[in-house]
Each structure stands twice: as C-alpha cells, then as structure tokens.
Amino acid sequence: MDVIRRLRGSNNEGVLALVLVGFIVAMSIANPTFFTLNTGFSILRSSIVPVIFALGVLIVVVTGGIDVSFAAIAIFAGYATVSFCLNMGFDPGILGIFAIAVGVGSLLGLINGIVIARFNLPTLIVTLGTQGVFFGAMYTYVGAQYYAELPGSMAALATSNLLDVTTSAGRAYLHVLVVPVLLLCVLVAWVLKRTMFGRSLYAIGGDIEAARRAGFLVKRTQVWVYVMVGALAAVAGIVHIVLSRSANPRDLVGGELDIIAAVVLGGASIFGGRGSVIGTVLGVLLVQVIKNSLLLVGVPSAWLRTAVGILLVLGVGIQAVAARRDSRQKRVIDEVDAEQKHEEKVES
C-alpha cells in the first residue's frame, strides 16, 4: 500500500507518467513514424521554452496566485535585449545577453509583485492588465521590427547540438539547451523543497492567514515570487529567440494557454499549496506529445488549441473530483478510527 502511495506521488505524478507512457505506446502502434529518435528529440526541443515558463507559473500557482503576463515579459525582455545589442552593435557574449534580459524581466516582475502585494489585488486581473501594458510599451518604445539576424553569440548557440545521431529516418539532433533547462529544473525543485523560502510558498498557498501568524513575511515573499517569474520568463524569451533563430515581437504572447494547462495537468492546484517540478515537467511533455501526435494523425493545427483547452478543463475537473473523493474517503477513515478506539476500550 505504501509502495503504491509513493509511486503515485503526492500530486499524482505517477499517474501522469503512466498516462504519458500509455499515450506514447498507443501513438507508436497507431503510427510507427511516431516512435523515432527524431520525434523524441523534436518534442524535447519544443518543450524547452514551455518548461522554463511552466517553472515560473508553478511557483506562482503554489502560492495560490496566477500570472498571465509571463509571455509578454518574455518577449519584452528577449526582444528588447536583442534589439539593444543589434542597434548598439555590440555582443556581450551569451551570458551577458541572458544577464541583461533577466534584469529587464525581473524589473517587469517587480512591477507585478509590488502592485499585487501592496494593494492586495487579485493576481489574475493585475497580470492580465500588465500583460497589455508590457506588450504595448514594447511596441511603442522598443519597436516592432522583425530581426532575421541575431548577435553572433546567440547565432552560435542556435546551431549547437548536444547529440547528433544518424538514424534510418535521417539525422536527429538534440539541442544543447536541454542541459541548462534540466539544471534549472533541479534548482527550482531544490528551492521549493529544501529552502524556507520554498516552504513559505506552500505555507502561503495552504493558508495565508496561518502563514502570517507563523511569522512568514507574506508580502515580501509575494513580491519575490513575481520577480522570479519575471526572471524565468526572460530566460525563456532569450531561449525562444535562439531556438527560432530570429527575433519576432509577435511571438509567444497568446501561447499562455499551453503553459497553464501543462502546469495544472502536472498536479499543481489552482487553489494553491500543491504542485511539484516533476509533475510540471511531465505536464509540459504530455501537452507537447499530444500536440505532436495530433499533427501526425492529421488533425488540422487549428484544432490544437481546442485540444489543449479541453486538457486544461479536464485537468481542473480531475482536481475538483479528486478533492471531493478525498473528503468521502476521510469519512470512512474517521469511521475506522472510531472503531479502533472502541476496540482499545474493550481491551482495557
């Protein structure tokens, strides 16, 4: 019983992994071209940006909030950085570029955080508003031009592969950026599980009033959360520009649905207090695999959004049903407890 409980994971990560594997097996039987290294590597590649976004969204969702401005922050920070470097004609190196973008992203996140914590406003509405503000500000002050050429260091990274395998189906590439994303996952998981900051996010998501009484600095933590989301979004923005080998200010915004669906499917509770990095990564992979396979079986791409939308509603629905079932189980457990107490009394 304990083994099953552990395999299942505290947020049903085990179930999710099973669904993912089941889906891959089913697709491979239906269409043998699906089960190839090429498909695998390309799904991993298309998951890189969503995973970074999803880590940010996970952090906010755990505290019981939501952020829908991350895509706007990402493209703002990424595009502004690239535009700045190209116009100034200088290339600070790939780490320098990431540093500038993260600075911009954190600043935009700070605006979200201060507005939300200071005035105690609903997170969805505030970030919906700032999404528009950031996007408009970018068009007005940074520009709307499409850049096909990137600074040298970014262009070099764009063509760096970790693995380069020749298979019967042609050559398969695994992009090098998979590695830093993996490290980022480990880092966020460590912060969430092993630091008091991480635990305070779960505490706030569980019961904000109790967190205050326990001595957590709730407002300061909230501000930090949005700064971190901004920073993560900026990283995702640069990575996206690198992978698409061009800087298009119209990218990313509008794709929030995929990310939020993935995080919710990954077991993070939209009511706060629950969620894990493993679940989130599995959620992103599931969404990507489903999108990929729907394309393979010939579903028109216009229907992909519908499919992801259904997944999101399904994910939230499962959470609600599970919560209701848990409260039923609890009733039975109470009954068992009462029975045991009764037996103890009889013995003594």
Next chain:
Amino acid sequence: MSSDTVSLVPSPVVSANGIFKSFGGVPALVDVSIDLIPGEVHCLAGENGCGKSTLIKIISGVERPDSGEILIDGVSHSHINANAAIKSGIQVIYQDFSLFPNLTVAENIVLTAEVARRRRLYSPASVRPKAEEILRDLGLDLDLDREVSELSVADKQLTAICRALVNDARAIIMDEPTTALTHSEVSRLFALVERLRARGVALMFVSHKLEEVLAISQRLTIMRSGRQIVTGPTTDFDERSISHYMTGREVDESRVVSELDATAPLALELVDLSLAGAYRNISFGLRRGEILGVTGLLGSGRTEIAESLFGVTPADEGQIKVNGAPVRIRSIQDAVSAGIGYVPEDRLSQGLFLEKSIADNIVASSLRSHRTRWGTLSRDAIASTIKHYFHGLKINARNAQAPVRTLSGGNAQRVVLAKWLATSPTVLLLNGPTVGVDVGSKQEILELLRVEAAKGMSVIVISDDAPELVSSCHRVLVIKQGRLTHILEGDEITVDTIQERMSA
C-alpha cells in the same frame, strides 16, 4: 525548565494586572487580573461576549490594554507585541488552529519554530526527530506523514498543541478547545493537559461547558460583561454556582419534556435507510410534536443520516415517508419541498449569509411564502416575519439590519433557527444546535424548540452533548458505527446512560 528551586507556590509565568480595555467607548474589560502559574490549569469561563477573547488577545500581545500591566516572569510591561509574547513562551491555540492543511503533520509541527530561528534552508530529515520527540514525550500517536487536511478535528488540535511545545511554550492558552470534540476525544485531550501540567506548563482553558471546567481546572475565573466576577480554587464551585456567576441568574438544566400524545401521527418515518460507507439499515419513526435526539461519536454516521434526510448526500437504499407518504429525497430542493429543514453543524459556512443583514437571513429560505399575488415580494409580509422572529427569538443586536458576521455564536444560531422556523417545516433537523453557544442562550434555544414542538413541529436534535439531550428529548437514538444500536425512552434518558451507550 529549571526545577532546582522548589517552592510551594511557583511564581506565575504571566500575569495580567488591573487590565482595562474599551472599544469605541464600550468597555470590554474592566479591572481584570489573572495569573498563569506553572503546573496549573486556570479556567476562564463566561458567556459569549463577556470579554474572554479580548483578555486572551491582550495576554498574547495581539491587542494592547488601555491601562494595566502584563508581567512576564515578574517583569512589568505596559503592553507586549505578538512576537515578544511568543518569544517569552506564551502560545495561543486558536479555535481554527492556524495549521497548513496542505503540509504534513511533521512539517506543521516544526515549521513555525524554524521561521522563528530565521533558518534559510529546510531539511525534512533533520527536523523530523524534533517532531518525533514531542510525540514521544506526550505519548501521542499521530502519523507524521499524513497531510493535515486528512486529519480529524481532534488530531488537528493535537498537532497544534505539539507545535506550541516545539516553540518551547511555558504558557498555553486554549480557546474553546473542546467545542468540536466528542466525549472520548475530550477525555484524550484532558489526559494530555494533565501531562502538560506535570511538565510545569501553565495552562489557561477557555470554556463555557461547566462539566469540563470542573473536571480539568485547579483555579477558576468567571467573567460577566467585561468584569471579573470571581476567582478561586475550582473545588469551591459546583455547576450550579458557576452558571449562577456566569449568567447572574439561576439556570435550570433539568429534564423538561412534555407528555407526548401516543396517538399522534408519524411526521417522518425511515425504513431501512442505508448509505455505503456511512450508515446501514436505519429505521425509526418521529411523531408529530416529538423532539427526538440522535447521538453517537464523531464519524458514527449521525451527521450523514441528517445530511441524507436533507438531500445533501442522498441515501443509497431505503425509504423516507413524510406524513405517511413516501418521498424521494435526491437533493436539498426535494427535502425543502417535502417540509424538512436543516440547521447544519457548521452554521457559519453552511447556514448563513455572513455579510447580509439579520433580516435578509431570516427570510432567505421562505421567500416563496412572502409573495404578493403578482409574484413579486411582499414587503409588508417580509417585515412582519422579520419582526416576529427578531423579537420572538430575542436576537441580541441593535436592529435587524446588522450583518450576521457581527453576532456572537448564540445569536447567530438564533438567526439560523429563525430562518428555518419561517419556512414552517414539518420536520426540523438540528445538528449540534448549541455548539459554541453559552449556557443562557442554550436554555433559551432548547425552550424555543419545546415551544415549536408543542405547536406541532417535529424536531430531531443531533448532538453529543448529553445534558442537552436529557433536558429536551422525548426519545434518544444512539448510532454506533453506522447502525442504530439503542433507543432510549423515559427514565432511561440520563447523562450517564447516553455517554455509556455512545462509547461502550
């Protein structure tokens, strides 16, 4: 805890001295002094609104007094703040426990102490021994890996007590700790309180249940309307004198039951009602004008039976008859149209619109019977209903427009009652009708039920408060592990028999 200095009367951990406090010119505390002495349980008793909560807030540093001083280990402070109080070892266990439902028992126990130590990193493995040690010390059996949301109320309370001890509590104040506990859980809590006392912890126990006050405390302070009426060793008091001090009048808890007409028709009949995982084969009849008690331990199925009758969780099998005719109850709507009303256990979240006025709440369930012939609401009819119940039930508020949130427990309960009485139900179910209600209000609520029953309403009281059942019920059903095990009638209905049948 140093026990090197042995003296006959240990000096108090905390004392409040000559405390005055008023809110907006209304005095809440007038010259109140209290000592919390190591190894002693000091009970603070009084009706709702007598100033108990204000006193707790002042001792724990949440509110500051207008005048008077707080002494911690003999050092005087004109006021203290909440953090300083916690650092000095004063812990309050609130009625809502302030736990994190999504975290494990172990983490809940240790987390606040880690915050207080300003730790940056958290290691589940290294803090666990601390939680285990507390459990061992207190001889408790809690699953440290369970999530708090899965625990029963009693276990949540134990978790909160463990957390207080990890923070090196020397004085623990428990605010109405037994309100949500059953008889056997209360005994378990009392055993724990004895162990804490042996460890030299000073305890303050806020309660208005007389039996408990007498059983647990060594010293007793009774308050009424912000004034300290009396303080003294508990052995100097008995139930009668305590309720006299609390209410300022004589309260009679003896059995007052009308003669029931043996030929009265059955208002409600249950035939072999079952719900998987909750209760099995429940059959009984309820006569017109009868007050029927239903009792049992928490989780015995007593609440589920009531919820099935009200359509919250419909029964799987069996039959329900109202006034002799079979009815199908699959939803709350069905129950209401069958003439069944339900005052839930958790009235704050289920029975009331907290932000709305008393008046709106009273008519909330009976709008249908307040229509004019055009189908619009009749203001006159509504006003007269509100007036009738507001005065009839002696709801203590300035006027009927006050929001329900501002009312004390006893008054909020009257509003829920008024709401259902206004629908003139055939059968009224009440779950824990006097939980969290003071002695005076309790008697008045029970008297109201007697009056309504005499007028022909049938009442089911679900409760584990034996004195209340004895005082008001014609018959008492005992539910154990989902089965109806005993039906007590007439002389069999005594506090002792009920408690024995319930847990035996």
